[in-house]
Amino acid sequence: MAQEDSGLHTNVVGFWGLVSQSLAGMAPSCDVVAFMTAGAAFALVALPLSYLLAFGLMFIEVNTLYHLSKDRASAGGYYSYVSAGLGTKASLITGFMVIFYQTLSVAAIPVYIGGVFLPGLAARLHMTLPPLFWIFAVLFFIGVPWLLSVMGIRPSIKVLATTSLIEISFLIVASIIIMIKVHPGHPLIPFEVGRVGIKGVSLGMVFAITSFIGIGSHASLGEEAKGGVQTQRGRLIGKAALVSLTLTGAALTLSAYALTVGWGMFRMGTFSGANAPGVTVFLRYLGPVGAAALVILALNSAMADSIALLTSSSRVLYAIGRDELINTGFAQVNGRRAPARSVSVLAGLAVIVGVLIGSLLGPAQAFNVMTTAVLFGLVSAHTLMNISLMKLFREEHKRSHFVQHIILPILAIVLFWWVLYESVWPIAYPLSLSGVIWLIVLVPVVWYVSRVSRKVPVAHTHQLGLPRPKNKLK
Numbered sequence: 088m089a090q091e092d093s094g095l096h097t098n099v100v101g102f103w104g105l106v107s108q109s110l111a112g113m114a115p116s117c118d119v120v121a122f123m124t125a126g127a128a129f130a131l132v133a134l135p136l137s138y139l140l141a142f143g144l145m146f147i148e149v150n151t152l153y154h155l156s157k158d159r160a161s162a163g164g165y166y167s168y169v170s171a172g173l174g175t176k177a178s179l180i181t182g183f184m185v186i187f188y189q190t191l192s193v194a195a196i197p198v199y200i201g202g203v204f205l206p207g208l209a210a211r212l213h214m215t216l217p218p219l220f221w222i223f224a225v226l227f228f229i230g231v232p233w234l235l236s237v238m239g240i241r242p243s244i245k246v247l248a249t250t251s252l253i254e255i256s257f258l259i260v261a262s263i264i265i266m267i268k269v270h271p272g273h274p275l276i277p278f279e280v281g282r283v284g285i286k287g288v289s290l291g292m293v294f295a296i297t298s299f300i301g302i303g304s305h306a307s308l309g310e311e312a313k314g315g316v317q318t319q320r321g322r323l324i325g326k327a328a329l330v331s332l333t334l335t336g337a338a339l340t341l342s343a344y345a346l347t348v349g350w351g352m353f354r355m356g357t358f359s360g361a362n363a364p365g366v367t368v369f370l371r372y373l374g375p376v377g378a379a380a381l382v383i384l385a386l387n388s389a390m391a392d393s394i395a396l397l398t399s400s401s402r403v404l405y406a407i408g409r410d411e412l413i414n415t416g417f418a419q420v421n422g423r424r425a426p427a428r429s430v431s432v433l434a435g436l437a438v439i440v441g442v443l444i445g446s447l448l449g450p451a452q453a454f455n456v457m458t459t460a461v462l463f464g465l466v467s468a469h470t471l472m473n474i475s476l477m478k479l480f481r482e483e484h485k486r487s488h489f490v491q492h493i494i495l496p497i498l499a500i501v502l503f504w505w506v507l508y509e510s511v512w513p514i515a516y517p518l519s520l521s522g523v524i525w526l527i528v529l530v531p532v533v534w535y536v537s538r539v540s541r542k543v544p545v546a547h548t549h550q551l552g553l554p555r556p557k558n559k560l561k
Contacts, residue, residue, distance in 0.1 A: 094409075094554065095162060095402070096240055096424045100312045102323050104244045105305040109331035110251035112301015112399065114196070114392035115258055116384040119342050120365045121199045122294040125455055128359035130291025132352045135277040135344040137291030138298075142336035144506075145299045148469055148499045149332050150491055151476050152303050153325035160309030160320035163406035163552020164399065165468055168306075170551035172475030175540040178551050179412060181471045182403050183532045188464030189400040190433050191524075192300055193393050194441035195457035197221075197228035200389050202450020207362030208382065221450050225441045232393035233434035236401065239423030240311050243394050250391055254384050258338040261381070262345035265372045271348045289509030296506065297458050298339055300465055302332055304395045307402035310554060397437075401429035406552045412539050452517050459510060459521035466503045467529070473500050 100108070123134065130137040155168035163170070166182030201224020206216045235243050280288055306324055314320035349368035350358050358364045370378035405426035408417030421427040445453040473496035480492035511522055543551070 094420060094424070095310050095405070095426070097310060098313050099240060100244055100308050102313075102327060104248055105308060105312060105323060105327035106331045106334075107244065107248040107251040108305040108308060108395050108398065109302060109327055110255065110335060111247040111388075111391040112304030112395035113299055113331070113335045114301065114388045114395075115298075115335050115338050115342075116254045116381065117196060117200070117388035117392055118298040118339055119258065119346070119381065120204050120363065120385045121196060121389075121454070122298045122458070123339075123343055123346060124203075124359050124364060125199075125458065126291040126294030127346075127355060127364075129283075129287050129293075131283050131287060131355040131358075132277055132347060133280065133283045133288050134291055134347050134355070135340060136280065137288050138295045138340045138343040139278065140288065141292050141295030141299065142332075142340055144292075144296065144499065144502050145302060145332060146336065147495050147502070148473075149302060149328050150495045151469070151473050151499065152306065152328050154488075154491060155472060155476055155479075156306060156309075156321045156324040156328075158321055159553065160312060160314070160324060161406060161552045161554060162307050162310050162402040162409075164307035164309065164403055165303060165472055166403050166406055167309075167552025169471050169475045171549055172478035173471065174548040175543045175551060176536050177471050177475070179407070179536045179540065180529075180532060181468045182407050182552075183528075183536075184464045184468040184471075185403050186400045186433065187525075187528050187532075188300065188461045188468070189304070189396040190437050191440065191457055191464065192297070192461050193229060193232075193396050193400075193434070193437040194225070194444070195454050195461065196389050196392055197225040198441050198445045198450050198457070199454040200224055200228060200386070202445060203454065204363060204385070208366060210362045211366070221445060222442055225438055225445070228389050229393055229434055229437050229441070232390060232397055233430060235394055236397045236430045236434075237421065237423070237425050237427040239425045240308070240398070243398055247391055247395060250384075250387055254388055255334045255338050257380060257384060258342050261369065261373060261377060262338070262341035265345040265349045265368065266341075268372050269345075269348045271352065273352075274348075276352055277344060277347050286509060289506050292506050293459055293462055293510045295339075295343075296503075297461050297465070299332070299335065300461060301392065301395055301399075302328060302335075304399035305331075307399045307406070393437075397430055397434055400433050401426050404429040404433065409554075410543075410547075410551050412543070412551075448517060448520075456517050456520045456524070459518050460524040462507060462510065463521060463525035464528075466507050467525075469503060470500050473497070 127134050159167050161167045165185050166178050169181040170178035202221030209216045309320055312320040346368050366378050369381045404417050407413045408415050417429045476496050
C-alpha cells in the first residue's frame with residue numbers, strides 16, 4: 088500500500104472548493120441545454136415539475152450523504168461510506184457503480200454537445216458542421232479535462248471555483264428576468280401532473296435526477312480537504328453537499344420553468360426537436376448577449392463536469408487500488424500527487440464508450456440511453472448507501488435520529504426505484520439498452536467482488552477506502 092507521504096495532496100481543498108467540485112459535477116448550464124432539452128421530450132409542459140420533484144428527491148438523499156460523511160473523509164467517498172455499514176462486498180459494488188455512472192456521464196455529455204447541441208446551434212446560424220464533428224467534441228471535452236486532472240487537484244479546483252458560482256448566478260438571474268418578461272397568465276400549469284401523466288413526469292425525472300449526479304463528486308476529496316482531523320473534513324463534505332444542492336436545485340428548477348414559459352407552455356411538444364431551444368429562449372428575452380453567455384457557460388460547464396467527475400471517479404479507483412482489491416498501479420500518484428493512471432484509464436474508457444455507443448445509435452439516442460444507464464448505476468450505489476446508513480443506525484442505537492437514519496433513506500430508495508421502473512417499463516427500444524449496459528457492467532462486477540472480497544481480513548472489512556499508511560490488507 089502506498090505511503091501517505093507519496094499519496095494524494097492533503098489539506099489543500101477548502102469549503103468553497105468542495106462546493107465548487109460538487110457544483111461542477113452537476114454542470115448546471117450544460118443541464119439547461121442538454122438534459123432539459125432531452126427531458127422535455129417526455130415531460131413537455133411538466134418539465135419544471137420533473138425538476139422540482141427531482142430536487143426534492145435529491146434533498147432527501149443528501150441526508151444520507153450528510154450523515155455518512157460525518158466520521159469518514161477519504162478518497163473512497165461512497166465506497167468508504169458503504170464499507171462502514173455493510174462491509175466489503177457491498178462497498179466494492181458501490182465503488183464500481185460510482186465509477187461506472189460517473190465515467191459514463193463523462194462520455195455522454197460530449198456526445199450530446201458535439202452531436203446535437205452544437206450542430207443545432209450551427210443550423211440556427213445557417214452553418215453546417217461535419218457529420219463526425221461530435222467525435223472531435225468527445226476527444227476535446229474529455230481530453231482537456233484529462234490533462235487538467237493529471238496536473239493535480241490545485242489547478243482543477245481553481246478552474247472549477249472560478250466558473251461554478253458564475254454559472255449559478257447567471258442562471259438564477261436570467262431565469263427570473265425571463266419569467267418577469269413572460270408573466271404567464273396561468274403560472275401553475277407546469278406543476279400539474281395531469282398535463283402529461285405520471286409516466287411523462289417520471290421520464291422527465293430521469294434526466295432531472297441525472298442532472299444532479301455530481302452532488303457527491305466532492306466526497307472522494309476527503310483526504311485532500313482542509314481540516315485537522317477526519318471528522319472535521321467529513322463535516323465539511325456534508326455541509327458542502329447541502330449548499331451545492333440548494334444552489335443547483337434552485338437554479339435548475341427556475342431555469343426549467345423559465346424555458347417552459349419562455350418557449351410557450353402549449354408549444355412544449357416542439358421544444359426537444361428544435362435546434363438549441365434553450366438558446367432560442369435566451370435570445371428572445373435576453374438578446375444576443377444573454378444567448379451568447381448561455382452558450383459559453385454551457386460549453387465551459389461540460390468541460391468542468393468532465394473535470395469534476397474524472398477527479399471523483401479516479402480517486403474511488405485509487406482507493407480501491409490502495410486497498411489492494413484491484414491492480415495496485417491504480418493507487419500510484421504522479422509528481423503532482425494526482426492518481427494519473429486512474430484518471431487516464433477512466434478518460435480512455437469514456438472516449439471509447441462515447442464513440443462506440445454514439446456510432447451505433449447516433450448522438451441523440453446515445454445520449455438518452457447512456458443517461459438512463461447512468462440512472463441505473465446511480466440508483467444502485469445510492470440504494471446501498473441508504474441501507475448502510477440504516478445498518479449503522481441499528482448498530483449504534485441512535486433513536487433520536489430515527490427520521491434521518493431510517494424514514495428518509497427508505498423513502499429515497501422507494502422513490503429512486505419507482506422513477507427507474509417508470510422510465511424503462513414497458514420495455515421499449517432503445518431505452519431498454521440502458522438496462523443491458525448496466526447489467527453488462529454489474530454482472531462481472533458481482534462475480535469479481537465475490538472472488539476478491541475473500542482476501543479482506545475481518546478487521547478491515549468496515550475500514551475500506553480509509554488511508555492506512557503503515558498497514559496492508561494482507
